[in-house]
Amino acid sequence: MxxxxxxxxxxxxxxxxxxxxxxxxxxxxxxxxxxxxxxxxxxxxxxxxxxxxxxxxxxxxxxxxxxxxxxxxxxxxxxxxxxxxxxxxxxxxxxxxxxxxxxxxxxxxxxxxxxxxxxxxxxxxxxxxxxxxxxxxxxxxxxxxxxxxxxxxxxxxxxxxxxxxxxxxxxxxxxxxxxxxxxxxxxxxxxxxxxxxxxxxxxxxxxxxxxxxxxxxxxxxxxxxxxxxxxxxxxxxxxxxxxxxxxxxxxxxxxxxxxxxxxxxxxxxxxxxxxxxxxxxxxxxxxxxxxxxxxxxLQGRAGGKRVMIITDGGGMGVGIADACHALGLEAAPLPDELEKELRAVFPPYFSISNPLDLTGSATDESFAMSVQKTMSGGHYDIAIVAALWGPPALTDSLPGMLAQKPGFSEKPIIVCTPGGEYSRSRLRLFREAGLPVFTTPEGAVRAAAVLAGGRRRR
Amino acid sequence: MAEKAAIEKIVKEAMSLGRKALVEPEAKAVINLASILVPRHRVVKDMAGAFEAASDIGYPVALKLVSPDMLHKSDIGGVALGIKDSKELEASWSRMVLSAAHEAPAAVIEGFIVEEMAGRGTEVIVGGIRDAQFGPAVMFGLGGVAVELLKDVSFRLAPVSREEALGMISEVKSFPLLTGFRGGKPRDLDAVAETIIKVGRIMDEVSAIKELEINPLVVYERGALAVDARAVLG
Missing domain, CATH: 3.40.50.261 (Succinyl-CoA synthetase domains)
Incomplete structure (x- = not known):
């Protein structure tokens, strides 16, 4: 025509x-x-x-x-x-x-x-x-x-x-x-x-x-x-x-x-x-x-389908892992050397695996360090950070600390921050940090799947 | 495709008779020209011809009605399988003629196919369609319920590469049925892929074929056989 x-x-x-x-x-x-x-x-x-x-x-x-x-x-x-x-x-x-x-x-x-x-x-x-x-x-x-x-x-x-x-x-x-x-x-x-x-x-x-x-x-x-x-x-x-x-x-x-x-x-x-x-x-x-x-x-194409899940809420982490599986992404287990490295810096009550659970003792720094350590090297392609705002040590500096920058992480980071009034008013901070932020695990995982080249849908 | 002209000739002849579809022997001739294997068969006009064909081919045989007015011939008793001897052949023949007269009295019967019985294997469907916007496409699915009820099928635009064809086969949910599910025998995936590629090539090159379907393609540990085929023209 x-x-x-x-x-x-x-x-x-x-x-x-x-x-x-x-x-x-x-x-x-x-x-x-x-x-x-x-x-x-x-x-x-x-x-x-x-x-x-x-x-x-x-x-x-x-x-x-x-x-x-x-x-x-x-x-x-x-x-x-x-x-x-x-x-x-x-x-x-x-x-x-x-x-x-x-x-x-x-x-x-x-x-x-x-x-x-x-x-x-x-x-x-x-x-x-x-x-x-x-x-x-x-x-x-x-x-x-x-x-x-x-x-x-x-x-x-x-x-x-x-x-x-x-x-x-x-x-x-x-x-x-x-x-x-x-x-x-x-x-x-x-x-x-x-x-x-x-x-x-x-x-x-x-x-x-x-x-x-x-x-x-x-x-x-x-x-x-x-x-x-x-x-x-x-x-x-x-x-x-x-x-x-x-x-x-x-x-x-x-x-x-x-x-x-x-x-x-x-x-x-x-x-x-x-x-x-x-x-x-x-x-x-x-x-x-x-x-x-x-x-x-906000982010570029992911190099592959391997997702690292970092959270301060274990239940939410498992839900994200399930959603990853359903869309053909892999929440692959932590490699031994990475697990050792994380155990060396984190307290024993953190759950060191994938999902990585920083528990109610999470701090801005522990989130940032988790992203940096897991995303450097060739183990993972995308990070999904599920930040629940309950832990008292978390501050409004967290979003800025997670922002992509050279030497921190240049791989895609996706944020999931479900919750009510307090959490919702933090969405803006993630946006300002240039991070794609979602209020549901499914939304965050969908975004990760799209960056990884589309879900394997039948 | 080397045999494009020969395929087009079959299609043109059918169209010149005002037909909108190929009958089974013609459809089989088309796919066979594209080097898709079909069971040994012969088209006969009368009972004597059927006896002769059956003894040449060797029992057991299948007997099928050939009619341009019946694309789904098994629905009206137009297919008899596993005929063991001449007595059974005669009985099947009579039943089929009566059934056709009863179910579809206006249908033109061009003859009958006498065909060697294909061995047991896994039944799949390989189809081709021509889309108004995107042109030729191919479909793959496992036979029976998987396709008709669950619509567990895969599509690609034609022509397809070997990689695409293998992708089509492995992406259907019922794929494990071809790889030895529950102690079944692993089937010849290359033969299926080859068939998909060939159907894609026919669809791509012979524009007068609107739909082409091999149903079933029976897949064995080695090789595959197109037991029935139909084509819609236009």
Missing amino acids: TGGGDISFFFKPESVAVVGASPEPGKISNIILGNLAGAGFGKRLVPVNPGQASVMGLECLPSLEESPEVIDIAVFAIPAGLVPGALKRAEGKVRGAVIVSGGFGEAGERGKLLEKEVLDTARKAGVRVIGPNCLGIYDAVSKVDTFFIPVDRAGRPGRGGLSILSQSGSFAAVAMDELAAEGIGVARIVSYGNAVDVNESDCLEFLASDPETSAVVIYMESVADGRRFVEAASRCSSEKPVMAVKVGKFGAGAAAARSHTGAIAGRYEIYRAAFRKAGVTELDGYEEFQAACKAFG
Whole structure:
């Protein structure tokens, strides 16, 4: 359906125009212009409105046709029926369009025809299109923000290495908001909506060679061209981790199938086979999506599946070990020399094994020392630290002491800190220390499994 | 695949007759061209032909109905196994014709297969489907309840490598049944992997085949035999 081709200009534009930029607060075009200005987009920002001399203090162009130069991105927040005409007039003046308007393929037969007209017009005019029916781009690198959700309703994350692709705009906005709240930075978030032109495969091709992106998470309902997706995702996953949540798993399979194979092969089984072929780690639902974002937003890929569990609550430690087992991670026993080393420094009533139980006598220092000693050398790939805040010696310095740093541990550390009021108010401290923190053992182990390359799911 | 043209010829002929599926002898010819082993068999039109085929092949034999209108022939009494002599063959034949006339009076009967009885082994299913978005894919599962009830199967996009095929076999829950569970004999995993690879190749190269299924593939300590096969065209 799409022709491919380079879309990198969407992510390093010299100019962004907002078509139909309204001076009226609350209008979508007004929110977008405000967000772009507020995000600190430092290049040329151009409101397009024949009825206004200026909007928000920015000089208006009466129409795109009158632009003295080629504009990299034009955001169209105008009624669906006006889009084809506006695109036609943009010929030669615009490289890429972000069409946030709805009322296209998602809205019945008339919408489908209109969508086809958009594609045909864009092709003729030589304009690449993101959307329609999308939020477009939130880019922490280039500072482009076409999401028409006000900043007070959905927070904007800072800069980081995570990039997110989502067909669904509402999902992209919620994910963005959650990441902002967790203090996790992003590179690019693209909501591509109906994907009339630019789709997940185009984005994956761009992200594969995007130096700002260190990991990619896709939220996917369907793909237009499965084989192209497999190729693009394979290329991207050979460069950096690529993960995907597939929703709409239980749609009818091949209804008219005449063999067992045909009857069993639902859409989801084939998607899983495709993810596997493409080296994409499959994420099971929203919780795992969150876990993956936290894990890869703050830590890097784990070298393997061997987990060291460090806790001050024996019961919680055993629960984590069980969860590890269930997701295909190994809570391998302590090697003899490591056990000796720990016995030499810790009191006899600590339980020196894996899980390592520092008991109610735990201190900030004993936690930090445990992480440092077990994670140096080649015995383990990931540490899960389950810190329960009961022991009186624990202080608010603990999170900072566990933060990854050279000479301490450069392997991934995941924190689990369940509990009520007191514990919850400590979550922020772990976030500030750049540690992925979870309130349940299952959440922490899911994150560890994602870092280790995905659970072995059947 | 060396025999691609020959396979396509079989498929084209069936389609030119307006058929949407291959009957068992055709499906077996297709997989056999891809060098998947099938039991010795012969298609016959009448009782005399059946007697002759059975004595050539050697008792015990299986007798199966060939009809483009019955893809699930065992459901309507279209399969008789372990026929020991000519008397039993005659009885089976009569029963089958009566049953078919009763259960599916409109079905066209093209003939019968007389086939050597495959030895006992572990039954598995190897299938192929063509997906609208992702193209050809292959499926593996252990026979019977494991597939039909528990859906204990694995999928990969085709074509598949040897490593992928072995991965498909080992990832199903019922895998231990192939490696000597409860004193059973370990089965020839390489033969299964080879079959999966070949089905993947057929699916990848012969685009007119929409579904292909070997059910069962009987797996032995050495080797495997495709005892039944079907294909959907389109």
